[in-house]
Amino acid sequence: MSGHVRQRGKKGQWYAVIDVLGAGKRIRRWHKLENCKGKREAEKACERLIAQQAEGTYVDPSRMTVADFLERWIEHMEGQVSPRSHERYAELCRNRPPGWQRWAFCAHGDAYAPRAAGSPPAGPPMAAAGPQPC
Numbered sequence: 001m002s003g004h005v006r007q008r009g010k011k012g013q014w015y016a017v018i019d020v021l022g023a024g025k026r027i028r029r030w031h032k033l034e035n036c037k038g039k040r041e042a043e044k045a046c047e048r049l050i051a052q053q054a055e056g057t058y059v060d061p062s063r064m065t066v067a068d069f070l071e072r073w074i075e076h077m078e079g080q081v082s083p084r085s086h087e088r089y090a091e092l093c094r095n096r097p098p099g100w101q102r103w104a105f106c107a108h109g110d111a112y113a114p115r116a117a118g119s120p121p122a123g124p125p126m127a128a129a130g131p132q133p134c
Contacts, residue, residue, distance in 0.1 A: 001018065001019065001021075001053060002050075003017055004016075005042040005043055005046050013032065014033040014045075015031060015033060016031045016046035017029075018049065018053070033046070073093075074086070074090050077089060
């Protein structure tokens with residue numbers, strides 16, 4: 001995975017342009033870098049973004065995470081179940097493995113959970129670039 005930064009627009013907004021390999025083709029993804037005052041800051045932010053994507057910890061801000069979905073679901077269920085059931089649901093949703101809050105939640109209901117190192121893959125094999133978009 002590689003990338004570079006580009007300044008666009010009259011206000012000088014910085015963007016990270018990251019090349020991702022998918023299905024044998026190079027795909028360019030543009031990411032708006034907020035609060036970058038110069039090229040050096042933008043390059044550091046681009047490096048962090050590439051590292052997060054390589055590790056599988058990056059979640060696009062436009063996608064909902066599992067933690068966000070579960071919080072909304074717990075609020076929704078409050079008046080529909082007994083107080084004890086609601087308390088137990090909330091307890092189960094909040095006591096999860098470290099890092100689960102960043103897992104991306106797809107619109108069709110599947111959650112992408114990164115596997116632990118050395119564990120066998122769950123389900124069909126995925127591309128080396130990480131989870132496929134929904």
